[in-house]
Amino acid sequence: MTVLVTGATGNVGRHLVAQLLDAGHRVRALTRDPSKAALPPGAEVVGGNLTDAPGLARAFDGVTAAHLINFNGEDYSLLANGPEITDLAREAGVRRVTVLKGSPDKSPLEQAVEASGLAWTHLGPVEFMCNALEWTASVRDEGVVREAFPEARSAMVHEADIAAVAAAPPAPSSSGCASTRPPSEPDPADPADRVPLGDLWCRPPPRLPRGARTASPRTAPPTTPRSDCAQE
């Protein structure tokens, strides 16, 4: 099986590429800049931009499964051309897609995938573990955690675990619908609960002072559990 991985150079995508290769699949990895991809030699790296569906024909050629990101990294907007992308996938012979969700609401791409007749799985992790890396500088320099959303309770999950679900998604029901969160996703906790984990990686443990906010390109994690799919 040849699997097209979009977002292949990203936090989840790099793990997914590695896991699919380990599992013996052929992997085609999409990036806007192949010269910077730095992906394993086993992956076939192709250039393309998800906002330019006609330019993705080569990327989809011969692909039977695809992992799709939902957003355009240039301005972090949701992709608006979902129907074009899913038409391309179906015409190329893709039978199954996973979509990495970015918000609890259904994006145009998710809606198009659901209407496409393809088997699909939406992945709805709440928050990536790697977001905590944003704490690195303030922990190192000041011994404090500066967090953009200090009151937000969130269930953090490692990107490799999200990739593992994308690499072997649950079998879709007869209608082709499945929606899932990684099984390792913990109960929600706020940053003050998570900071003591810093004890594992530095001493003295960092503090989360009141008002220790920082700017972040992230949006606040959703406060309620996601419900992505009527059959969830």
Ligand SMILES: NC(=O)c1ccc[n+]([C@@H]2O[C@H](COP(=O)([O-])OP(=O)(O)OC[C@H]3O[C@@H](n4cnc5c(N)ncnc54)[C@H](OP(=O)(O)O)[C@@H]3O)[C@@H](O)[C@H]2O)c1
């Ligand atoms: N961070 C979280 O806690 C979290 C939680 C839940 C869901 N999510 C969702 O997960 C997704 C990834 O989030 P992230 O911020 O961590 O991003 P990221 O891993 O840094 O991913 C960026 C990836 O997207 C690719 N990309 C961006 N725009 C593209 C375009 N127009 N065409 C082709 N490829 C494009 C980039 O490829 P190149 O640069 O190589 O072209 C790169 O591989 C987002 O949709 C986000 O909403 C994030």
